[in-house]
Amino acid sequence: MSASEVLIVGAGPTGLMLGCELARRGVEFRLLEAGDRLFPxxxxxxxxxxxxxxxxxxGIVEEIYEAGMRLPTMAAWENGRKARQWDMITRPGPxxxxxxxxxxxxxQWRTQEILHRRLQQLGGQVEFGTRLTTFTQTPQGVTAQLRTAAGTEETAHAAYLVAADGGRSTVRTALGTPFTGSTVDPNPMMVADLEVTGLDRDNWHLWHLEQGTLALCPLPGTAFQLFADLGGAEPDTDPGAVRRLVDSxxxxxxxxxxxxxxxxxxxAMAEQFRTGRVFLAGDAAHIHSPAGAQGLNTGIQDAYNLGWKLHRVLRHGAPDALLDSYQAERLPVAANVLGLSTRLHQGDAPGRKMTxxxxxxxxxxxxxxxxxxxxHETRTAxxxxxxxAGDRAPDAPLKSPDGTMVSLFDLFRGTHFTLLALGVGFPLAGEGDAPRKSATEVRVVRIGGADADVHDGGGHAQRAYGTGLFLIRPDGYVGLATEDLGEVDAYLAGRYGAAPLQAPLQHRLQPQLQHQGEQ
Structure with a gap:
């Protein structure tokens, strides 16, 4: 019997993201994928x-940008020419x-490829051709039966099991968790990747005909993504049939x-995202209309939310209630996003999709x-x-005392909490006092003032945050907003199993900046 701390089923975007989050925190896990390769x-x-x-x-956003492209503007074709052009997305600018x-x-295949490479850099791997067949759980852990592509059987034990195995989730089905929803559009639709000759790559091209809607979106490289709604007719995915459809x-x-x-x-959405030691994430927990590009993103953010919490419970003694917060936070978000994607899909005029x-x-x-x-929000008026508290933590450009430019996102990057102090007094330790808190757990940043770690010359941090102490979670949300330093210790200990900060507190920002890329 093999043992690990977390067993992840499914190496799509959600499973790969969760693997990366656990790997960079040193949590032992196995990531299983029934297929012999990543989704193509x-x-x-x-x-x-x-x-x-x-x-x-x-640490992969630059690679994501280099591999991808801006979403092109839309172009509707009529009688062999572009009849109308518009932008389907809002572009507010940075x-x-x-x-x-x-x-x-x-x-998606390229996003997964980049995530997979990052996982390998962090020391993780995907076990391709390995399928979970059955599992049982007790208050102490999960025992699963696995089958490899070669037909061999294996028993695996883990403290927790995470199902990232898609809308037809084997794990969710075995749990018996209700997965309720509705049909957004009864028409079968086809999506395909193919090469097209003689079509410019400046637009996302649309043809609205009596038979239905056909769209060709340029992808980075040479291919186009085809979307086809044939007005209720069943599309034929045979390559020859796909080519004839596009040609005609x-x-x-x-x-x-x-x-x-x-x-x-x-x-559709699962009625609960946690059952004992088993969690549902991504399409195993919720499936969406493709309108608005919400599904893959929501699944990746599920993994981002769950990964650091598993780490706190497994390695830092955080209470089990921290894992309950995964469902408390992600289920309402999933419901909100499902409603949005459905409204966008149904908001398009009949026969005029993607307008x-x-x-x-x-x-x-x-x-x-x-x-x-x-x-926990304690400020008033x-x-x-x-x-x-509860909001996404915004970015802001800052400058260190030596003139080096640094952003808040630079300081957040990593697996630690970040305590921001803006416009409030903050005690310093005396000579020889030693800090109890390492930079890998809580990074303290005083913005502005006589003893500032960084300066907010443009006032951007002040405008974004206001005044107070802001404890930023490892996933970039404000957990605590207060004006009382004493509340920080109670918050950290009660929710995350963290040791108290030293008061008075001493810290050194420059070594943290030097090592932020390693966090």
């Missing part, structure tokens, strides 16, 4: 700004608090078909955890627009 298609191709922030933290301001186009509807010449699949747009513009609500930057048991 472009299906989830839109990466939202909040997901780009997560990839920034993971700001000091939102450096990643618009969605980025990258085929567009007058263009389709070449090699790399991948094709048929789906029906529906929405509704997507606003900034699809960027997922506004999603937060105001009602979470981990959220705040203006309506003030940042509050």
């Amino acid at each position: 298609g472009s299906r989830g191709k839109g990466l939202q700004p909040r997901t780009l922030e997560l990839f920034d933290d993971l 700001t000091p608090d939102v450096p990643h301001a618009e969605p980025w186009l990258l085929p 509807w567009t007058g263009l010449h389709a070449g090699t078909v790399h991948w094709a699949s048929v789906f029906r747009a529906r929405t 509704e513009q997507r606003g900034t609500e699809t960027h997922q930057l506004h999603l937060g955890y105001p009602d979470s048991p981990l959220t 705040l203006p309506p627009t003030a940042l509050r």
